[in-house]
Amino acid sequence: MAEHDPDQPSLDLPTGGRFADRQHRFPIRVYFEDTDLSGMVYHANYLRFMERARSDMLRLVGVDQRGAHDAGEGAYAITELTIRYKAPAKLDDALVVVSSVIRVRAASVDIQQRVMRGAEILTIAEVTAALVAASGRPRRQPKHWVEAFERLVRQEIEGK
Template identity: 35%
Template sequence: MYYEDTDAAGVIYYANYLRYCERARTEWLRAAGFEQQALLTEQRIGFVVRSVAGDYLSAGMLDDALHVTTGVETLRGASMVFVQKVMRGDEVLFRGRFVIACVDLDRKRPTPLPADMRTKLEKLVQA
């Protein structure tokens, strides 16, 4: 990790784990074939964090090489539940569960996941 990610003691600041997970979800969706900018402009939908539960299990430090695992646990009508881990090698530093809501940007209200997205994501839901 970088100096900007840490506190004065060289420990990764706790809120940065949420940032890492956000970036990983974006990359996960991109790898699944969904560009968020296209969803915003073409379908007028976006994704917002409805709730998050996290466990901080071990401290990450300056210069640690971290990676984030991402998977979908559940698909619901207008939301999906992601499970993510921030890892240093095989060690889990942070484990989080994120409920992500699909929102109609014009109405500012939840809206069902698009049918094509649901079909594709159903194949990726963890068993």
């Protein structure tokens, strides 16, 4: 049996996203279950695509959502969402969800997300995720989470 090359993704692990500069890029394939009777992606499924991409982005910057929840430190809740649908995705389309942190506050983070087919924007959204305690009340994000998000925001400013 051949030894696993660490530079090659394992075929046994799910495909994840990656960062290109400050933008997180998460690949999605449109399957039959994602479409409605017309053969286009059902509107609510774009939210699922974005949720997967956000979760992957958070994991890659060092935010351990499961660990925080299990330790009783809270969990993220979506407190605001604005979405605009521009063009439909269809069965078997290869899409990329592009996520960018645009603002960080003590208890929340604002993220812009675009669902792309090549260079075409299909859907664009702005999402606010707030860290909340088990009681449902907002709480401060851990310092290292805030610092990771701020690095992504600064990278955008320095890159302009």
